[in-house]
Amino acid sequence: MPTCLHLDRLAYAAVATTPGGCEECLAIGQEWVHLRGCQTCGHVGCCDQSIGRHARGHFQGTRHPVIRSLEGREEWSYCFVDLVEYDPAEDWDREGADLG
Numbered sequence: 560m561p562t563c564l565h566l567d568r569l570a571y572a573a574v575a576t577t578p579g580g581c582e583e584c585l586a587i588g589q590e591w592v593h594l595r596g597c598q599t600c601g602h603v604g605c606c607d608q609s610i611g612r613h614a615r616g617h618f619q620g621t622r623h624p625v626i627r628s629l630e631g632r633e634e635w636s637y638c639f640v641d642l643v644e645y646d647p648a649e650d651w652d653r654e655g656a657d658l659g
């Protein structure tokens with residue numbers, strides 16, 4: 560279990576500003592592979608496998624540390640500062656707390 564203060568503070572707080580796709584890619588008509596949502600401001604960007612890499616670009620421009628996967632039922636988050644990934648499906652402590 561990683562200890563990243565960014566993830567603890569920002570878990571799943573933001574609402575996507577452009578739910579239909581990567582904000583920058585939509586603006587220029589470019590395609591993306593996967594979508595990542597900024598947990599600070601709700602910016603939607605594309606993953607590192609995409610041409611634009613706009614989720615990473617958003618972090619480099621704003622220093623907003625945490626993104627969340629917006630792909631289907633995936634719920635993992637990633638902190639660009641600490642290089643830590645967090646997936647609640649693998650968080651046994653939290654599941655136990657919910658049951659109790």
Ligand SMILES: [Zn+2]
Nearest residue numbers: 563565638641
């Ligand atoms: Zn962090």
Ligand SMILES: [Zn+2]
Nearest residue numbers: 581605611613
């Ligand atoms: Zn993009």
Ligand SMILES: [Zn+2]
Nearest residue numbers: 597600602623
């Ligand atoms: Zn942001």
